[in-house]
Amino acid sequence: MAQRIVVLVEHLYGEPTDVTFELLGLARRIADSDGAIVEAVLLGEGVRHLAETLPAERVILVEHPALRYLAPEATAITVTGLLRTDAPRLALLPNTSLGMDVAAWVASALDWPLVAYCQALERREGQLVATAQLFGGKILADVAVGTSPTVISVLAGAFAAAALEPAAPGTIEVREPPAELAALRTHAASLERPAAADVDITRAEKIVAVGRGIESKDNLELAEELAQALGAVVAASRPLVDAGWLPRSRQVGKSGLKVKPKLYLALGISGAPEHLEGMKDAELIIAINKDPKAPIFGVADYGAVADLFDVVEALLERLGG
Amino acid sequence: MLTTPERIAFVLVALLSLLLTAHGVSRLVRAIGRGQGRPRWSTFLRRVVPVSFEILLQRPIFRARPLVSLLHAGVFFAFVFYGLVNVLDVAEGFTGFSTLHRGGIAAAYNVVADLLSVAALVGILGLLVRRFGLRPFRFNDRVFLLPSVHFGIARDSAIVGGFILLHVGSRWIGQAVRIAESGRPDWSQPTASLVATLFSSWSDTALAAASHITWWLALGLILAFLPYFPYSKHIHLFMAPLNLILREESPLGRLEPPVTGDGTMGAERLEQLRWYQLLDAYACIMCNRCQDVCPAHGTGRALSPAALEINKRYYLNRNLSAFAGGASSPPLLEIAASKEAVWACTTCAACVRICPVGNRPMLDLIDMRHALVSRGDPIDPNLQAALESLARYGNSFGKPARQRARWAKELPFPIKDARKEPVEYVWFVGDFASFDPRMQENTKTVAQLFHAAGVDFGILYEDERNAGNDVRRVGEEGLFELLVEHNLAALEKAQFRAIVTTDPHTYNALKNEYPAYGLRVPVYHYTEILADLLERGVLRVQQPLAAAVTYHDPCYLGRYNRITGAPRRIIRALGLELREMPRHGANTYCCGAGGGQIWMDSGGQERPSEQRIREAVGLGDDLRYFVVSCPKDMAMYSDAVKTTGYEGRLTVIDVARLVATAVGIDGVARESVSVESEAR
Amino acid sequence: MTIVVVMEQVPDVAEELAIAPSGTDLDRDAISYVVNEYDEHALEEALLLAETSGDEVVAIGIDATGELDQALYTALAKGAQRAIKLTGDFEGTWLSTRTAARLLAPVIEELAPRLVLVGVQAPDDLDGQLAPTLAALLGWPHASVVVGSELVNGMVRVRKELWGGITMLLELALPAVLGIQAARQAPRYVPVSRVRQVMREASIEVRDVEVTSDLAPVPVRLRFPEETGQAELLTGSASEIADRLIELLRARGLL
Numbered sequence A: 001m002a003q004r005i006v007v008l009v010e011h012l013y014g015e016p017t018d019v020t021f022e023l024l025g026l027a028r029r030i031a032d033s034d035g036a037i038v039e040a041v042l043l044g045e046g047v048r049h050l051a052e053t054l055p056a057e058r059v060i061l062v063e064h065p066a067l068r069y070l071a072p073e074a075t076a077i078t079v080t081g082l083l084r085t086d087a088p089r090l091a092l093l094p095n096t097s098l099g100m101d102v103a104a105w106v107a108s109a110l111d112w113p114l115v116a117y118c119q120a121l122e123r124r125e126g127q128l129v130a131t132a133q134l135f136g137g138k139i140l141a142d143v144a145v146g147t148s149p150t151v152i153s154v155l156a157g158a159f160a161a162a163a164l165e166p167a168a169p170g171t172i173e174v175r176e177p178p179a180e181l182a183a184l185r186t187h188a189a190s191l192e193r194p195a196a197a198d199v200d201i202t203r204a205e206k207i208v209a210v211g212r213g214i215e216s217k218d219n220l221e222l223a224e225e226l227a228q229a230l231g232a233v234v235a236a237s238r239p240l241v242d243a244g245w246l247p248r249s250r251q252v253g254k255s256g257l258k259v260k261p262k263l264y265l266a267l268g269i270s271g272a273p274e275h276l277e278g279m280k281d282a283e284l285i286i287a288i289n290k291d292p293k294a295p296i297f298g299v300a301d302y303g304a305v306a307d308l309f310d311v312v313e314a315l316l317e318r319l320g321g
Numbered sequence B: 001m002l003t004t005p006e007r008i009a010f011v012l013v014a015l016l017s018l019l020l021t022a023h024g025v026s027r028l029v030r031a032i033g034r035g036q037g038r039p040r041w042s043t044f045l046r047r048v049v050p051v052s053f054e055i056l057l058q059r060p061i062f063r064a065r066p067l068v069s070l071l072h073a074g075v076f077f078a079f080v081f082y083g084l085v086n087v088l089d090v091a092e093g094f095t096g097f098s099t100l101h102r103g104g105i106a107a108a109y110n111v112v113a114d115l116l117s118v119a120a121l122v123g124i125l126g127l128l129v130r131r132f133g134l135r136p137f138r139f140n141d142r143v144f145l146l147p148s149v150h151f152g153i154a155r156d157s158a159i160v161g162g163f164i165l166l167h168v169g170s171r172w173i174g175q176a177v178r179i180a181e182s183g184r185p186d187w188s189q190p191t192a193s194l195v196a197t198l199f200s201s202w203s204d205t206a207l208a209a210a211s212h213i214t215w216w217l218a219l220g221l222i223l224a225f226l227p228y229f230p231y232s233k234h235i236h237l238f239m240a241p242l243n244l245i246l247r248e249e250s251p252l253g254r255l256e257p258p259v260t261g262d263g264t265m266g267a268e269r270l271e272q273l274r275w276y277q278l279l280d281a282y283a284c285i286m287c288n289r290c291q292d293v294c295p296a297h298g299t300g301r302a303l304s305p306a307a308l309e310i311n312k313r314y315y316l317n318r319n320l321s322a323f324a325g326g327a328s329s330p331p332l333l334e335i336a337a338s339k340e341a342v343w344a345c346t347t348c349a350a351c352v353r354i355c356p357v358g359n360r361p362m363l364d365l366i367d368m369r370h371a372l373v374s375r376g377d378p379i380d381p382n383l384q385a386a387l388e389s390l391a392r393y394g395n396s397f398g399k400p401a402r403q404r405a406r407w408a409k410e411l412p413f414p415i416k417d418a419r420k421e422p423v424e425y426v427w428f429v430g431d432f433a434s435f436d437p438r439m440q441e442n443t444k445t446v447a448q449l450f451h452a453a454g455v456d457f458g459i460l461y462e463d464e465r466n467a468g469n470d471v472r473r474v475g476e477e478g479l480f481e482l483l484v485e486h487n488l489a490a491l492e493k494a495q496f497r498a499i500v501t502t503d504p505h506t507y508n509a510l511k512n513e514y515p516a517y518g519l520r521v522p523v524y525h526y527t528e529i530l531a532d533l534l535e536r537g538v539l540r541v542q543q544p545l546a547a548a549v550t551y552h553d554p555c556y557l558g559r560y561n562r563i564t565g566a567p568r569r570i571i572r573a574l575g576l577e578l579r580e581m582p583r584h585g586a587n588t589y590c591c592g593a594g595g596g597q598i599w600m601d602s603g604g605q606e607r608p609s610e611q612r613i614r615e616a617v618g619l620g621d622d623l624r625y626f627v628v629s630c631p632k633d634m635a636m637y638s639d640a641v642k643t644t645g646y647e648g649r650l651t652v653i654d655v656a657r658l659v660a661t662a663v664g665i666d667g668v669a670r671e672s673v674s675v676e677s678e679a680r
Numbered sequence C: 001m002t003i004v005v006v007m008e009q010v011p012d013v014a015e016e017l018a019i020a021p022s023g024t025d026l027d028r029d030a031i032s033y034v035v036n037e038y039d040e041h042a043l044e045e046a047l048l049l050a051e052t053s054g055d056e057v058v059a060i061g062i063d064a065t066g067e068l069d070q071a072l073y074t075a076l077a078k079g080a081q082r083a084i085k086l087t088g089d090f091e092g093t094w095l096s097t098r099t100a101a102r103l104l105a106p107v108i109e110e111l112a113p114r115l116v117l118v119g120v121q122a123p124d125d126l127d128g129q130l131a132p133t134l135a136a137l138l139g140w141p142h143a144s145v146v147v148g149s150e151l152v153n154g155m156v157r158v159r160k161e162l163w164g165g166i167t168m169l170l171e172l173a174l175p176a177v178l179g180i181q182a183a184r185q186a187p188r189y190v191p192v193s194r195v196r197q198v199m200r201e202a203s204i205e206v207r208d209v210e211v212t213s214d215l216a217p218v219p220v221r222l223r224f225p226e227e228t229g230q231a232e233l234l235t236g237s238a239s240e241i242a243d244r245l246i247e248l249l250r251a252r253g254l255l
């Protein structure tokens, strides 16, 4: 029998999340190299219609009201039950808020090995090696994945997503929810969307940050537009906040807020130490500045020595459609 | 001469008045006695003569506001002399003895009394016109004031001013009346004689009545006023000199360890302040000079050192018997200053220096911080991060200690490890100079200068910790002690003659605070060493610089430790033209970073550093450099020239960089280019 | 009743890290340790819960570094009532999450708490996070990435953060295990003098524990990620730069 690679389908508000496709893509690549089959585990309530959209050979579907939001206890118990009977070679779960509560629980309950924070999974000299990102990203750990069933908890955004259209729609296999779901000790799960009122830049995934290079309050509109096009929020260096152009809640830095977004686009910010203190841990820093010697380039991943207005306009042209 | 009933009445009223006054004074003394610690009378004996002399010369008052001080001097000298005048006047009332129309010593006495009366009248009228006409005493509206203060200050000023006016005025006019009675002018009382002409047409009975009335007004008023005296600001008459005399001669930069109770530290309530901090409230004359020089108040923050003292005073006035009797006061945060005010102080000590009566409101604020921190009151998150970093790494930058001497790796020569080989100087570099990338360039320059001059120096590498000056001043005494212990242990490992430091805050701590923990070595600021090297010709100016500059005295250097000459000597030796800002030397204005503000930076409207840059810009369009000698100043002012829009016009530069350029040290070529091209 | 907080010491990632010659662990001699920052939040949340519920807060940790005392004393100074440290033959080794959970579980069971709070993750969690691992061993309900909690009607109501500001609200029967992402308010500051006082007056309970399962994590080789160094400069006209930027963002799934 072909070996199986199982992927937990994460979904929210009736849609699979991006990371799900990344995991399926990863599973696909490994499966292609050793002939395994990819199985998506779809848990939820009223999610059957999602099964068709999943690029996998087989979709295992378990539906139960307690699985509606993939709350930790119910999901962990259900996944454990499935894995125990199916014993796949690999179980790939996202290292997200939802996945984290399942992966370690399942691995612990089954006493299977677990590699968390996985950012790469590849075959090296015939051996499957998972690379985990540890110690604040300062150290990578290569872990040889043995032949016994292993759980891998994968970082979101680390892998390319699989093509949306499954080559051939997989078979759907419906399983009974485990009996334990009747006696859960977790109740009343519900979701809450953020109140749209105030922007919390410390929670934003993408930030367009502006500095004195923006020159005037009126020009902030440009930054706002760009932010909207990118799905980002606008933050600023202190002088802009001091000038009253933006509220203090938008200030990044030593005397402002510390942020850690996925994208930090710095426009016309010189990169004084007090500013860097607040944003240097952002995952991707891109800086646009006229001055090639601006210290911001020291922490940026990408930089462009250019006039920010030109670049922003060019960006808007492309994004604004 | 008084009638017998008048005499009896005077004696009775005097007794009653003295009794009431004694009662008030004793409560007051007991209230002050509730403060922690006790005055040392040996201090009193040692200082009473010299300090009284200072006061007689009105030195503390003339430190600011010359015109107002002159008016005050008039009232002051009159009052001192009136001690004698009043005694003689009482004697006259009772015995009929009079100095009128006499020669010799009596005439001299008359001349002085006569002229001083006028001086006092002019003085007090001037002061009253100023207070009530010009209304110069305003607190910004974020300052906390007790409700009773608003009206209280005006009422108290009116009563005291009115009393002086009436008392001196009555005596003066009384003398005129008596001269008129005698029928001829008394040349030893010229002004009173002049006034006497007004009464020339009065009948004898009218004059006799007027003589009695003015006598009673002059002296009876004292009796009426006396019981109120302890509650009035007039008490500063005694309390101010006492405050000045009893003040220990320890340096301004040495804090006493905070008062500790069970589990608490510092001052949460009035009675946890030290005795002299309670005395401060009584010495205060509400002149608000401290507020004028306070950078926090000047930038619209909630702090006024004057309001603090005045609040204390009014609280005590209203609750004196309870407090003197041992009742606990409400928290200082409810009666003296708001929490916001407590955290706004930069500990620049301008208030302490300017105060004519020797008050130290800054100490109250630091004690209140101690109390807040020790009882775990939430503190500013950025301050908390700094303190946690200081506890963990020994610096506020959140950088591992091992990275402290990283800058040294970029030098073309090694710096000695003072822990491993003997050196003449241990260079205690300081946090900002070690970790702030803007400052590291300066730090390297200083190293190169020392190296070029053959100074035998070394550093403590990762064993150096923040010296703790500002840690202590934000009220984290335990952390301060921890840092001291670390540093002393590190210094223990080294063999050296003296310490040199780049940072005035560090300088202050090592020089003034560390001796209490056993450090006894000379401590120098790097400007002192550089000045000396230039003057001895060890560092030789190759190309004199020609530019107009101004120099900013760091509080902890210029005001606290009076090192104002060395940096100026350097600037002149380099050929630069030094223009002084109006506030310089010991009167310098704070950059806003001290006392832990650099870790909080709560904004405010305008920053002190921005006001300061404007002050410098006022010195002329051709002013090129704003010279600093403190790493924190470098951070504060290079930011402020940007925010004020003077970037490009005024350059903030460390004095060491200028020296390096002038003496032509390699490795600092980048900076030299710009300086030299401008120098031409 | 009791709330247990697990305090773990982890290598300080602000420091430069070195890899041991074996290549399978960090160079433990060159490391300095700090309390896992999320554990500080767990402690704060526990203290805040206890302030209203009156529970006793017990801080417990495995002393794998020989330096745990400081962390536990600090917890006591902040307001924990008891501190327990587990000692054994594992000093200076890399304890896997699962081994740690196995050492902790029996001690926690004996304390019979209502709640166990741990930091949501730690920098060395190679085999997963402690909260779910512990929950599986104890058989108690759990939730991670918790940003708020409240004890009501014999349950704990928690707010679990998903992403983009979306949160999941859950009610867990007690006892439960929570992985705390952020306490309701920033962890409090405790003055050094108070910590020193606690060190003089309070004491830490010590339990010797035996490690049964193997300590070594799965076969592993550590390395440093490739240096990224200075910014990669994008050159050309504004449009070219914009094109490249869009490409970059697309590639990273940011568009």
Ligand SMILES: Cc1cc2nc3c(=O)[nH]c(=O)nc-3n(C[C@H](O)[C@H](O)[C@H](O)COP(=O)(O)OP(=O)(O)OC[C@H]3O[C@@H](n4cnc5c(N)ncnc54)[C@H](O)[C@@H]3O)c2cc1C
Binding pocket: A210, A211, A212, A213, A214, A236, A237, A238, A239, A240, A251, A252, A253, A254, A255, A256, A257, A267, A268, A269, A270, A271, A272, A273, A274, A275, A278, A288, A289, A290, A291, A294, A306, A307, A308, A309, B597, B598, B599, B601, B635, B636, B639, B642
């Ligand atoms: C105690 C303290 C605390 C502080 N806290 C903070 C803090 O929390 N946050 C903070 O941000 N700052 C803080 N600062 C201020 C900090 O030192 C800097 O002054 C500030 O960050 C500078 O802001 P900026 O980069 O926007 O401005 P600048 O330094 O003036 O930089 C403007 C940049 O824009 C570039 N530019 C200009 N025009 C263009 C254009 N058309 N296209 C492209 N680029 C252009 C310029 O080359 C320059 O690099 C603090 C300072 C102190 C002393």
